[in-house]
Amino acid sequence: TLGHRIAVIPGDGIGTEVMPEGLRVLEAAASRFGLDLRFETFDFACWPYYERHGAMLPPDWQDILGGFDAIYFGAVGWPEKIPDHVSLWGSLLQFRRAFDQYVNLRPARLMPGVRAPLVRADGTPYAPGEIDMLIVRENTEGEYSSIGGRMFEGTERELVVQETVMTRHGVDRVLRFAFEQARRRRGRLTSATKSNGIAITMPYWDERVRAMAAAYPDVAVDQYHIDILTAHFVQRPDRFDVVVASNLFGDILSDLAPACTGTIGIAPSANLNPERRFPSLFEPVHGSAPDIAGRGIANPIGQIWSGALMLDFLGHREAHDAIVRAIEAALAPGSGAPRTPDLGGRAGTADLGRAIAEALRAGA
Ligand code: NAD
Numbered sequence: 001t002l003g004h005r006i007a008v009i010p011g012d013g014i015g016t017e018v019m020p021e022g023l024r025v026l027e028a029a030a031s032r033f034g035l036d037l038r039f040e041t042f043d044f045a046c047w048p049y050y051e052r053h054g055a056m057l058p059p060d061w062q063d064i065l066g067g068f069d070a071i072y073f074g075a076v077g078w079p080e081k082i083p084d085h086v087s088l089w090g091s092l093l094q095f096r097r098a099f100d101q102y103v104n105l106r107p108a109r110l111m112p113g114v115r116a117p118l119v120r121a122d123g124t125p126y127a128p129g130e131i132d133m134l135i136v137r138e139n140t141e142g143e144y145s146s147i148g149g150r151m152f153e154g155t156e157r158e159l160v161v162q163e164t165v166m167t168r169h170g171v172d173r174v175l176r177f178a179f180e181q182a183r184r185r186r187g188r189l190t191s192a193t194k195s196n197g198i199a200i201t202m203p204y205w206d207e208r209v210r211a212m213a214a215a216y217p218d219v220a221v222d223q224y225h226i227d228i229l230t231a232h233f234v235q236r237p238d239r240f241d242v243v244v245a246s247n248l249f250g251d252i253l254s255d256l257a258p259a260c261t262g263t264i265g266i267a268p269s270a271n272l273n274p275e276r277r278f279p280s281l282f283e284p285v286h287g288s289a290p291d292i293a294g295r296g297i298a299n300p301i302g303q304i305w306s307g308a309l310m311l312d313f314l315g316h317r318e319a320h321d322a323i324v325r326a327i328e329a330a331l332a333p334g335s336g337a338p339r340t341p342d343l344g345g346r347a348g349t350a351d352l353g354r355a356i357a358e359a360l361r362a363g364a
């Protein structure tokens, strides 16, 4: 069979700690399912590279990465050394844009053996699987815009402007993707905006949702303002199926949703170019976590699950399913598998990674 060429970029902080566990599990999946995964690791998109080169990426990064089938990414950002907007606009946000990864897919599910911090109004806990949503985040335009500027710097008249950009093409394509997902899941789609206050772009998004909904009569659509939607996430997280939102709102909801299911340490993401004209990028939702970096205690599941999403996108659904089952097996109460501190345990990153690889080899 034809191999897959995968660019590996560990990045900063805990990115470098969870990446080896992601690779460990991918290697285990490759041997179990006979996949030919060819990894090539790159040292850019991190503070140490910037320190040496004065830039986050080599000038020819698009040529280097453009030929890969996928990019497996850790996390980037070391705010003590380099401002976040410099490191992120110099790396990850360039990847998403240059490779037109306009869908950021972020599943959040209550897994067995993970305690959700939330309970129902009547005090009963949610059961595994009862919280199960898929955030579909617009990933190339919206509030993340480079249009704007600063004037009268250092004076009393100092002024900053940053425009939100929504194009019909950009909004419609991510909505279509979200509706298709809803159709394949439980047939429910929730859209988040803020059309009462942000009165030009957000009503436009709402209008496009209604237009798209006409083509999907089988999908039940809810539209909420983002403020009350965050309250509903906390009070009725089981009500949501597919949630589609602009770049910024999708970013916020995709930390909130996994926090509602216990920890952001398990949350995966897939930055997709669905047409496959460019490589897609797979990374955990979380960042480089400077507060715990260097201690070997980060939860590797977000990285591992992202690897599963990558195999799915590369056409290996079975391998994806097996990795998710191995994660569930390791998390399951009574599995005896080690747990990282965010899961209430005292184990290290590699302990949990090895347990998942072991469960996968054992045929989970
Ligand atoms: P963060 O996600 O790095 O950390 C937030 C909190 O969650 C921290 O307390 C951290 O310890 C905890 N946490 C995160 N991942 C965890 C894991 N796997 N296991 C256990 N605990 C975990 O967010 P932040 O602190 O806002 O950002 C830190 C840096 O990462 C910044 O430079 C930021 O810009 C960057 N960042 C990068 C990405 C990315 O590369 N995709 C995403 C988010 C933030």
Ligand code: IPM
Pocket (backbone or CB within 6 Å): 077, 088, 093, 251, 285, 287
């Ligand atoms: C994410 C991150 C990034 C984003 C940051 C680091 C620019 O928070 O992937 O969720 O906002 O997209």
Ligand code: MN
Pocket (backbone or CB within 6 Å): 251, 252, 255, 285
């Ligand atoms: Mn985020």
